[in-house]
Amino acid sequence: MRSLFEWVDALPSSIALRESLNAYPTMLTIHVVSMCLFAGLIAYWDMRLVGLTLRRVPVSNIPTRLFPWALTGYGINLITGGLLLYSQPMRYYGNFYFWAKMVLMLIAGINMFWFHYATYKSVQAWDQGREIPLNARLAGVVSLVLWAAVVVTGRMMAYSGLMPQWWNNLNIGA
Amino acid sequence: MLQSFFQWMQGLPFSAWMLEETWASPIIQCAHLVALVAFAGAVLVVDMRLLGRGLIKTPLNQLAREMDRWMIWSFVALFVTGAPQVLSTALKQYYSPFFWWKMQIVIIGLLFNFTIRRRVAFAEEGSLGHWPKVVGFLSIGMWTGVSVYARLIGLLS
Ligand code: HEM
Ligand code: HEM
Numbered sequence: 001m002r003s004l005f006e007w008v009d010a011l012p013s014s015i016a017l018r019e020s021l022n023a024y025p026t027m028l029t030i031h032v033v034s035m036c037l038f039a040g041l042i043a044y045w046d047m048r049l050v051g052l053t054l055r056r057v058p059v060s061n062i063p064t065r066l067f068p069w070a071l072t073g074y075g076i077n078l079i080t081g082g083l084l085l086y087s088q089p090m091r092y093y094g095n096f097y098f099w100a101k102m103v104l105m106l107i108a109g110i111n112m113f114w115f116h117y118a119t120y121k122s123v124q125a126w127d128q129g130r131e132i133p134l135n136a137r138l139a140g141v142v143s144l145v146l147w148a149a150v151v152v153t154g155r156m157m158a159y160s161g162l163m164p165q166w167w168n169n170l171n172i173g174a
Numbered sequence: 175m176l177q178s179f180f181q182w183m184q185g186l187p188f189s190a191w192m193l194e195e196t197w198a199s200p201i202i203q204c205a206h207l208v209a210l211v212a213f214a215g216a217v218l219v220v221d222m223r224l225l226g227r228g229l230i231k232t233p234l235n236q237l238a239r240e241m242d243r244w245m246i247w248s249f250v251a252l253f254v255t256g257a258p259q260v261l262s263t264a265l266k267q268y269y270s271p272f273f274w275w276k277m278q279i280v281i282i283g284l285l286f287n288f289t290i291r292r293r294v295a296f297a298e299e300g301s302l303g304h305w306p307k308v309v310g311f312l313s314i315g316m317w318t319g320v321s322v323y324a325r326l327i328g329l330l331s
Pocket of ligand 2: 032155203206207210213252253255256257259260263267280317318320321322324325327328329
């Protein structure tokens, strides 16, 4: 893994992005705005599953009508996030919050697929309902917590001085 | 006048505490972003509907009434997590043009919401021609502008 990061770090295109004055602010700003589109919509979907809001909207309406937008936001988010990483791989390689964010995103993705291919199959039975199955409500809570944690770890990546002691002891960045 | 007000804010014991306490600023910043996500979703659900996208099978005024609370409370959360940052970095904010642009658009956005946007969203659907689209477009534009300027305060000043 380390050699992959070092290899990218030495690529001319990575160096060019790193040395550009405008690239970092532009990508980070687009990263935050696209996050709003993705995470903002997903949050209300999760809260619908939990039963906190939009209770009169049929559950299945949200994936069909809002997911294309949320996924567009996610796509832009991944591209800008990927470019940020590409431009300074060695800055993030030893960063606890970066790896935590990646793991959290992975778990959030597994939760999403699991929900979609298991619990969601029976949606016809509870589409209009106020009675959402426990599994669906749990998936909603888990998703809310995980995406909030992704936002938090995303912001914390800037604080390389505030990583847990046990992580620093591993000396990964050095 | 304004400058001495910002100097006064910077000099408050609370500001000194924020800067000294290692975790205070990062926690507040993270909370500001989580509140931002809640705010963005509440705004977008209605604005997309105004644009004729999103949850079109649900009556607009029903959606707007439901999202109203979420929008207001998440704005309160943005204010509560934004104000301490203004206090602790008052002079940096004062000298950043982006901060002033952000605050101007925030005020215009709020006025726009409570005068025009809400009225249009609560109105009888189909009675206003193309105006709902214009309103949805402006609303998305303003809050996006707020976010862009907000992020640039930290990056470019
Ligand atoms: C492959 C996916 C992603 C990658 C590689 C990635 C990478 C990055 C990088 C490199 C930064 C800059 C950190 C810094 O220099 O301070 C960042 C910031 C951030 N990311 Fe991501 N990211 C990804 C997806 C996401 C997602 C899905 C979310 C939220 C739902 C998210 C939320 C954030 C936030 C809130 C910040 C901080 C922005 C700020 O400082 O204002 N990221 N990300
Ligand atoms: C009156 C309410 C608000 C106040 C007092 C406030 C204040 C602040 C301050 C002082 C910062 C730190 C800027 C810096 O020095 O880097 C900030 C960051 C930010 N604010 Fe606000 N804000 C408010 C409302 C909003 C709203 C309504 C939005 C979006 C619609 C927003 C979006 C952001 C964003 C995206 C950031 C950058 C976050 C980061 O990565 O650190 N804020 N805010």
